[in-house]
Amino acid sequence: MNSTAPVTLLQAAGEALPFEPSSFDCVVSTWTLCSVLDPDLVLREIGRVLKPGGRFLYVEHGRSPDENVSRWQDRLNPAWRRFAGGCNINRPFSKILAESDLRALSQNAAYGPGPRLFAFFYQGTAVRGCD
Template sequence: MLNAQALLYDAVMVPAGWFGLNHARQRLVEGLSGHVLEVGTGTGLLLPVYPPGVSTVAIDIDPGLLARARLRRPGVTLLQADVQRLPFSDGSFDAVVACLVFCTVEDPARGLAEIRRVLRPGGQLRLLEHVRSPHPTVARIQDRLTPAWSHLAMGCQLNRDTVSLVAASGFRITHRSQRLHQLVEELVAVPA
């Protein structure tokens, strides 16, 4: 049985897909190959768009969200796990994908360190996140809205500066694309 949180998540995210999020998800996984880890898979909205032949392992901390993800792409390895304590050996993956995840991670620097650890040499982090606006007025609005929004949206922080966190966590950003007036970032990064 699906939990209410999984249904609510999809009720919000599916319409967002119609306004560009689906295309951003496709760009996020385009050209991937090998063994890929998706962190924070949620209800598995990204799972159906992985290229054929990609061996995917997807994790989330919420078992109710994982139950919904199982329906989206049978055969994918799904595990209940936390990005801050990944249960994988060093150098296990060719790529790690995160889509709208790091806004909710309690200690994002620790999660990014774990991703670096499980990436193989030459591996990529591919990230799609909403971020703190570079415009001071918008950033102040995000700061004011974040406490209430976080309470309603599974801990989501509207004002997190994820790009700086990625760079400070030992990654070199090789591709960066800003969308929606610089509120959304698409990143490709490699361990520095």
């Protein structure tokens, strides 16, 4: 059985999502939180628009747990950010998520293919708690 649903695309800043509170069952973010100005505010907005119990699915890249790699990420980040449209290679995504109102249900963090400076990935699911 084929079913279709209307789709509307719009451009908006993650720091100010133009949706009513508790509007969505699920929010998906892929390689986004590295480049927003305020990832804490974006996660608050995601929590705001999720229904209680709503899921946040993500794949992000960021700070390596390997001290040698993370030192190089810190050194290179200012130039990388200018080169790569605001992308930050040294954001500690799991810490940012842990300090948000979202509760991680699962998270995998590992190196993907490519240079270790740019290839530490976080993939998982978080949930908005019940109010």
